Each structure stands twice: as C-alpha cells, then as structure tokens.
Amino acid sequence: MSFEAPSQAMPDADATGLQWRPATMDDLDNWAGLIARTAAVEHPAWHEKRGDLVHILESSKNPPRTSTLLGLDSGGMARAYGRISKNPRGDKATGMACVDPEWQQRGIGSAVLVWQEEQVRRRFQADEAAGHTTAPPRIRIQTEEQHEQQATLLLGHGYGTVRWFNEMHRPLSASLPEVPLGAGLELRTLDPTLFESVRQAHNDAFRDHWGSEPRDEESWRFTIEEPTARHDLSAVVLDSDTGEVAGYQLTSFDPDAASDRGFKEGYTELLGVRRAFRGRRIAQALLADAMRRYTDAGMDVASLDVDSANPTGALELYLGMGYAPVNRSMTWEKML
Incomplete structure (x- = not known):
C-alpha cells in the first residue's frame, strides 16, 4: 500500500545554513556517514547502518519522498537527517533523526523536529481521508537516558516521557541454564519456510504489548531481512502435533557494534510466546538455547531490551x- 501526500515543507535554508531535500539511493554512503560520525561522538547502543537505510528507501508504506529529509552543506555533505514512519492504520507515527556533532547547537535539531511533526500531521490527514484511521495525530521518539541534549530538545517542544525500557546483558562466561522443552514441543532453527508462520505468531503474541502494531508482509520482511539478522542464531518452538508456532526468538549480530563496544553480543530482537x-x-x-548458540558462535554477551512495564512479566523472566x-532508554510522545 502506498501513500501520497502534498509536497513537504522544508526547513528554512537561510536559518539553518543547509539545503534540504528527501533522501535517495544516491545518498546512501553520505547518509550512513553522517549517522556514523554522530554515533562516534554520542555512543548510542545501536545506530542505523547502510543496509538499514536501503530498507527505509524501499518502503512503500513510507515513501522516502515524503518520509525522509536530508540537510546538506555547501559541499554536499550530509549534516542532518530526519524521517518518520507510520502504518496506514496505526494510531501513532515514530520519528528518527540526527545532527552532525559539528553542526549542533544551531537550531537544526529543532528545525528537523518541526518538519517531522508537520509530516506526521499530513500523514494522519491522508490516512484519515483514505479511511484508514480516525486517530488524532501522535508522534513518538526514542532516546537513550545518557543523551540529555536530546531530552532537553524534546521537552522544549512539548514532549513527555510515556515509557521506559531497559537494555539488559547476560555474560556468557557464567554457567548457562538448562531449560528443556516440555512434552509435545520441538525446537527448530529459523528458516525461510517458517517466516510467515512466525509473523502470524508474532502478531498474536504481541497483541497485548504496549505500542505494538500488527506487522504486515512488508514490515515483517524488513525485520527478517535486516542486515544484521542471524537466522542461524534464531529459533522457533513448534507444537509437535499441529506444527503450529508456539514461540520464537529472533537474533541479530552487528560486527561493527562489537568493534565499537568492545564485546560481541548476540541480541534478541524479538522473543514471543503465543x-x-x-x-x-x-x-x-528459547533464551537458554540462544545463549548456547551465542557461546558456540564465540560471543561474549547475550543482550535484549525490555519494556519496564511489560504486561507479561518479561523483566522478571530476564x-x-x-x-x-x-x-x-525512554519513549517520548506528543499529541499533535
């Protein structure tokens, strides 16, 4: 499903000192370089890589012409970017952005944020006109607790925190747990024949999770084909009699992050039980199996993120x- 919207209003070039336009495939290296330079200074736990940006530009639900923004200096180097993402029937949009450390404290972050909010308003208006949603426009942005400058910016624009998340690590040097599966259940390594049934299981498992929306084939493809996805380290539990997916664990491994952080981590992107x-x-x-897979792959840490108010008691489980x-990290929200 595609989305058409009025042409976007760009930030002011004179005020920001940058020329603004949507991102294209020709910008991939320039765009990824901006994010890498920013991450080298701000040290986030995760940041987008070139492969992630390819997925963003391939989206039909969030066409880059209306969902992405690049700010270029006089030499054509990317110095700032913003984007928004929204499911057509969803009740919220999300925002991502960064500003080159050498160009911060110039009002550019505020200019990108104002652009994001305006694009979200337009997106909700278009989705309402198409009969997809009647929800009021809402934007959510994720930041890490260490990034106080981002928090100050969001507070100044009327955002408030609505949720906290914990990044959690489990050293693999410690004794690993043994958790056998019960009768009638079997474990398989993730493979392409299971992709669609795991998607359906995910939508069922996450129906009661805050902020979660059903994933269609496109959004699930982006998840499964994410550049750092490791299917060999991911697993699915099946009902032995019916073949139905009972639970799943999807893992990623980022070798660049291993260099930056000084340790190798197997990251559980998604863990769900129907x-x-x-x-x-x-x-x-599934977690015990993941730890053994990570250890065999030479990793140091098992890691994941959890909603501090998860209704299934996930924090206590971990x-x-x-x-x-x-x-x-925290999720910020603003009603528009």
Whole structure:
C-alpha cells in the first residue's frame, strides 16, 4: 500500500545554513556517514547502518519522498537527517533523526523536529481521508537516558516521557541454564519456510504489548531481512502435533557494534510466546538455547531490551535468567 501526500515543507535554508531535500539511493554512503560520525561522538547502543537505510528507501508504506529529509552543506555533505514512519492504520507515527556533532547547537535539531511533526500531521490527514484511521495525530521518539541534549530538545517542544525500557546483558562466561522443552514441543532453527508462520505468531503474541502494531508482509520482511539478522542464531518452538508456532526468538549480530563496544553480543530482537502456549517455560527454553548458540558462535554477551512495564512479566523472566540492566532508554510522545 502506498501513500501520497502534498509536497513537504522544508526547513528554512537561510536559518539553518543547509539545503534540504528527501533522501535517495544516491545518498546512501553520505547518509550512513553522517549517522556514523554522530554515533562516534554520542555512543548510542545501536545506530542505523547502510543496509538499514536501503530498507527505509524501499518502503512503500513510507515513501522516502515524503518520509525522509536530508540537510546538506555547501559541499554536499550530509549534516542532518530526519524521517518518520507510520502504518496506514496505526494510531501513532515514530520519528528518527540526527545532527552532525559539528553542526549542533544551531537550531537544526529543532528545525528537523518541526518538519517531522508537520509530516506526521499530513500523514494522519491522508490516512484519515483514505479511511484508514480516525486517530488524532501522535508522534513518538526514542532516546537513550545518557543523551540529555536530546531530552532537553524534546521537552522544549512539548514532549513527555510515556515509557521506559531497559537494555539488559547476560555474560556468557557464567554457567548457562538448562531449560528443556516440555512434552509435545520441538525446537527448530529459523528458516525461510517458517517466516510467515512466525509473523502470524508474532502478531498474536504481541497483541497485548504496549505500542505494538500488527506487522504486515512488508514490515515483517524488513525485520527478517535486516542486515544484521542471524537466522542461524534464531529459533522457533513448534507444537509437535499441529506444527503450529508456539514461540520464537529472533537474533541479530552487528560486527561493527562489537568493534565499537568492545564485546560481541548476540541480541534478541524479538522473543514471543503465543497466548495459548504461555506458562510452559517456552520463553526460558528459547533464551537458554540462544545463549548456547551465542557461546558456540564465540560471543561474549547475550543482550535484549525490555519494556519496564511489560504486561507479561518479561523483566522478571530476564532477571531470573541472569540478565541485568545496563542502560535505559525512554519513549517520548506528543499529541499533535
């Protein structure tokens, strides 16, 4: 499904000292370079790489012409970027952005944020006109607790925190847990024949999770084909009688992050158990299996992120498996 909107209003070139336009495939190296320079100074736990940007530019639900913004200096170097993302039937949009450290404190971050808010308003108007949603426009932005400058910017524009998340690590040098699966369940390594059934299981498992929306084929393809995805380190638990997916664990590994952070981590991107199968220690078995896969792959740490108010008690589950919080992030929200 595609989205058409009125041409976007760009930030003021005279006020910001930058020329603004949507991102294109020709900008990939320039754009990725901007993000890498910013990450080298700000040290986020994760940042977008070139492969992630390719996925962004390939989106039909969020066409780059109306969903991305690049600010270029007089020499054509990318110094700032912003983007928005929204599911047509969703009740929120999300925003991502960064400003080159050498160009911060010039009002450019505010200019990008104002652009994001205006594009979100336009997107909600277009989706309402198409009969997709009647929700009021809302934007959410994620920041890490350490980035106080970003928090100050968002507070100044009327945002408030609505959720906290914990990044958690589990050293693999410690004794690994043994959690066998119960009768009638079997574990398989993720492979392409399971992609669609795992998508459906994910939508079922995350129905009661805050901020989660059903993932269609396109958004799931971006998840499964994410450049750092490691299917060999991911696993699915099946009902032995029906072949139904009971639970799943999707892993990524970023070798660049390993160089930056000084350790190799297997990161659990998604862990879900369908409602009908909860209470059978499937999540624990998947995590224990993941730890062994990570250890065999030469990794140092198992890591994941968890919503501090997760309704399924995930935080307690992870603590019980030996994970400990190492970093916090927050979700900011503004009703437009």
